[in-house]
Amino acid sequence: MSWYDNAAAPWNFVSRKLITARMVTMWIWLGLLIIGGLVAALITGAALLLLVPAAALLLGGWGSWLIVRQVTAHAWAEDEEDLLVRRGRMFRSVTVVPYGRMQFVDVKAGPIERALGIAKVQLHTASPGTDASISGVPAAEADRLRDRLTTRGEARLAGL
Amino acid sequence: MNDYVYQAPREWTRLHPVSPLLGGWVFIGLLLAYWVHNQVPAWVDGGDDTFAFFDRFPFLWLVLAALLAFAATIGISIWQWSRTEYRIGDDAVYLRQGIITRQQRQARLDRLQAVDVVQPLLARIFGFAAINVQVAGGQKSGVELKFLRLGDAEALRNEILALAAGVKQEKAAGHDAAPTPDATGAPGVAARGTDATTIANPTTPATDADGTPASSASIRGHLAQRAGALSNPEAVLSGTEQFRTAVAAAEEREVYTVPLKRLLLSILLSGAAITLLTLPFVGLIAFVVFRVDVVAAVTAFIGTSLVAIVTAAAGLLGFFWTRLNGGFGFTAGISADGLRLRHGLTETRRQTVPPGRVQAIRLYQPFLWRGQDWWRITINVAGYGEDQESVSVLHPVATREEAIRAVWLVLPDLGDPDPYGTLGHALHGSGAEGGFTTSPESARRVDPFQWRFRGVRATDRALLIRRGRWERELFVVPHERTQSLGLTQGPIRRALGLADVVVHSTQGPVTPVAAHLAVDDAMALLDAQAARAREGRRRQTPEQWMSAVGLETGAGHE
Numbered sequence: 026m027s028w029y030d031n032a033a034a035p036w037n038f039v040s041r042k043l044i045t046a047r048m049v050t051m052w053i054w055l056g057l058l059i060i061g062g063l064v065a066a067l068i069t070g071a072a073l074l075l076l077v078p079a080a081a082l083l084l085g086g087w088g089s090w091l092i093v094r095q096v097t098a099h100a101w102a103e104d105e106e107d108l109l110v111r112r113g114r115m116f117r118s119v120t121v122v123p124y125g126r127m128q129f130v131d132v133k134a135g136p137i138e139r140a141l142g143i144a145k146v147q148l149h150t151a152s153p154g155t156d157a158s159i160s161g162v163p164a165a166e167a168d169r170l171r172d173r174l175t176t177r178g179e180a181r182l183a184g185l
Numbered sequence: 186m187n188d189y190v191y192q193a194p195r196e197w198t199r200l201h202p203v204s205p206l207l208g209g210w211v212f213i214g215l216l217l218a219y220w221v222h223n224q225v226p227a228w229v230d231g232g233d234d235t236f237a238f239f240d241r242f243p244f245l246w247l248v249l250a251a252l253l254a255f256a257a258t259i260g261i262s263i264w265q266w267s268r269t270e271y272r273i274g275d276d277a278v279y280l281r282q283g284i285i286t287r288q289q290r291q292a293r294l295d296r297l298q299a300v301d302v303v304q305p306l307l308a309r310i311f312g313f314a315a316i317n318v319q320v321a322g323g324q325k326s327g328v329e330l331k332f333l334r335l336g337d338a339e340a341l342r343n344e345i346l347a348l349a350a351g352v353k354q355e356k357a358a359g360h361d362a363a364p365t366p367d368a369t370g371a372p373g374v375a376a377r378g379t380d381a382t383t384i385a386n387p388t389t390p391a392t393d394a395d396g397t398p399a400s401s402a403s404i405r406g407h408l409a410q411r412a413g414a415l416s417n418p419e420a421v422l423s424g425t426e427q428f429r430t431a432v433a434a435a436e437e438r439e440v441y442t443v444p445l446k447r448l449l450l451s452i453l454l455s456g457a458a459i460t461l462l463t464l465p466f467v468g469l470i471a472f473v474v475f476r477v478d479v480v481a482a483v484t485a486f487i488g489t490s491l492v493a494i495v496t497a498a499a500g501l502l503g504f505f506w507t508r509l510n511g512g513f514g515f516t517a518g519i520s521a522d523g524l525r526l527r528h529g530l531t532e533t534r535r536q537t538v539p540p541g542r543v544q545a546i547r548l549y550q551p552f553l554w555r556g557q558d559w560w561r562i563t564i565n566v567a568g569y570g571e572d573q574e575s576v577s578v579l580h581p582v583a584t585r586e587e588a589i590r591a592v593w594l595v596l597p598d599l600g601d602p603d604p605y606g607t608l609g610h611a612l613h614g615s616g617a618e619g620g621f622t623t624s625p626e627s628a629r630r631v632d633p634f635q636w637r638f639r640g641v642r643a644t645d646r647a648l649l650i651r652r653g654r655w656e657r658e659l660f661v662v663p664h665e666r667t668q669s670l671g672l673t674q675g676p677i678r679r680a681l682g683l684a685d686v687v688v689h690s691t692q693g694p695v696t697p698v699a700a701h702l703a704v705d706d707a708m709a710l711l712d713a714q715a716a717r718a719r720e721g722r723r724r725q726t727p728e729q730w731m732s733a734v735g736l737e738t739g740a741g742h743e
Binding site: 027028029106115116117118119120122123125126150151152153154155157184 | 321541567665667668669670671672673674675676687689690691692696704711715718719722
């Protein structure tokens with residue numbers, strides 16, 4: 026057993042569209058940097074300025090690789106009593122949140138995420154340390170997940 | 186005052202009329218007045234140009250302006266007071282306030298986490314107090330009522346706690362609470378009329394409305410007891426006074442107090458104090474051995490970074506002050522309403538934390554306290570925010586014996602056949618002794634000193650996490666209070682086959698982490714702990730702690 030694998034419930038991996046969403050966000054900023062660097066290099070004629078787009082490209086390549094690795098590792102599982110969220114490859118973590126501890130559930134989607142039809146579901150407990158957010162859940166599934174979590178949370182509601 | 190019995194208001198009621206005068210600004214005003222008074226001779230002489238600006242105006246104008254400012258301050262305070270009203274219901278404490286933006290807030294009693302009676306210096310001098318009702322539900326969700334007469338505040342607190350405990354519900358269910366001696370004739374009727382746990386007091390119309398006139402004997406008994414209480418103002422001040430209040434305070438048994446000598450010594454043995462005390466010696470050594478011109482160096486240093494020095498000094502003084510003020514006269518007791526803590530030098534605070542509201546405990550022993558075997562014990566209580574370090578102390582400086590008793594206060598049943606032995610291993614042990622799961626030897630690479638001292642152990646009721654070689658730390662988290670669990674691992678730990686297990690507790694000074702466990706141990710702990718937390722939630726104390734099965738309601742309130 027190399028890393029935590031929950032036998033009781035299958036892992037649901039998040040949508041691959043999350044890769045697109047994160048890539049778009051990252052490349053918009055890097056793209057601005059690359060274009061800015063190229064334009065500046067063309068205007069001033071200073072070859073050194075070409076280092077900026079080159080660095081941005083390198084950074085983008087590394088970032089893209091990270092995004093693919095992270096998204097493909099991000100998953101959740103709905104156990105009988107707990108929600109499990111798994112994330113990360115380099116720095117990996119598993120969070121176990123009992124349904125009864127749930128205070129409220131957020132479903133969020135930015136413009137890019139909405140265009141791709143995915144959303145972020147976040148479960149809040151009374152603890153600020155609980156990091157139980159699932160990014161890149163298909164929108165319809167996100168709503169169903171939220172309803173499921175709420176129902177289960179009410180059924181098993183415990184005090185603080 | 187003799188006939189006066191405070192009754193927690195069911196209708197919208199204002200706070201005590203002196204409240205606007207008890208704000209902190211009075212102090213500032215007094216200081217300012219004192220300063221002006223001191224400066225007057227220089228002003229009149231004209232030798233001081235501090236007041237050059239004012240000299241341009243006629244004297245009368247200045248007096249008028251000062252009076253106007255004073256009147257405006259008082260006026261606004263009074264206006265604010267007149268728009269602040271509160272009431273209590275069976276399910277919540279309500280507060281509405283605000284001049285321009287009106288705010289209504291209700292603190293639901295089923296979410297009640299703690300009730301504090303706070304007396305800032307000025308309020309304390311005149312016998313007033315504020316009540317803080319802490320409820321679960323994020324920052325600033327509690328209700329603060331300031332100010333009430335001290336006795337009234339105590340009474341309100343008792344009533345809030347009785348309501349939150351579910352005492353009322355028990356009555357409605359026809360539950361016969363412990364009757365008073367006079368009640369033997371007609372237990373059912375008299376219990377409602379005389380039992381101190383009932384919300385209605387025999388001297389108020391509420392009882393008559395029941396159509397059950399209280400027996401005159403019981404009234405006489407009450408009056409005699411009240412007379413006794415009034416002739417004993419000490420009891421009022423120490424919060425043990427029972428009979429001016431409609432609902433008597435739950436009987437309290439003192440568990441420990443902190444002697445002033447130990448508190449002072451503990452402050453002296455802090456890192457900050459040692460640093461402060463050794464500075465002159467460092468200077469002396471520098472002067473004698475290295476022939477450094479210390480005075481010149483210090484002057485130069487002060488000249489360049491005065492701001493930094495002042496900030497550091499203020500921080501140090503603040504640290505000493507917080508420790509002294511928070512730990513002064515620290516007393517802990519146990520009552521049917523839960524944990525009672527009393528402390529404070531200038532500002533006194535009486536905290537009541539109902540059973541099952543403590544989310545996590547941390548016992549910490551700085552290196553300098555090892556000789557004495559002293560521990561500082563802090564707790565997480567939902568509703569008390571992160572910044573309120575002073576309200577989260579369970580014991581500012583405990584001996585080992587007291588530390589174990591403090592844990593017992595929160596967790597009467599540790600779920601272990603040998604709690605003393607287990608806590609002993611948790612506080613001082615190393616290695617696997619006492620059933621602890623320790624870090625594997627590979628942890629030595631990242632944790633050379635304390636890997637042997639790290640340990641985790643679960644009893645039937647709580648998880649114990651210990652760490653530290655020179656300074657010691659122990660976390661105790663009741664299983665039913667675990668919010669969620671985390672398992673984390675970075676690249677280095679992965680290479681060494683280690684992982685951390687994090688127990689998420691509510692916001693507060695206690696953040697329990699079991700670091701550097703072997704991966705297999707960590708994963709097993711995660712699973713086991715999730716199961717234990719599940720089990721714990723099933724049998725946890727109900728929110729209304731007095732309505733728990735098997736608890737004798739009323740007995741503690743008598």
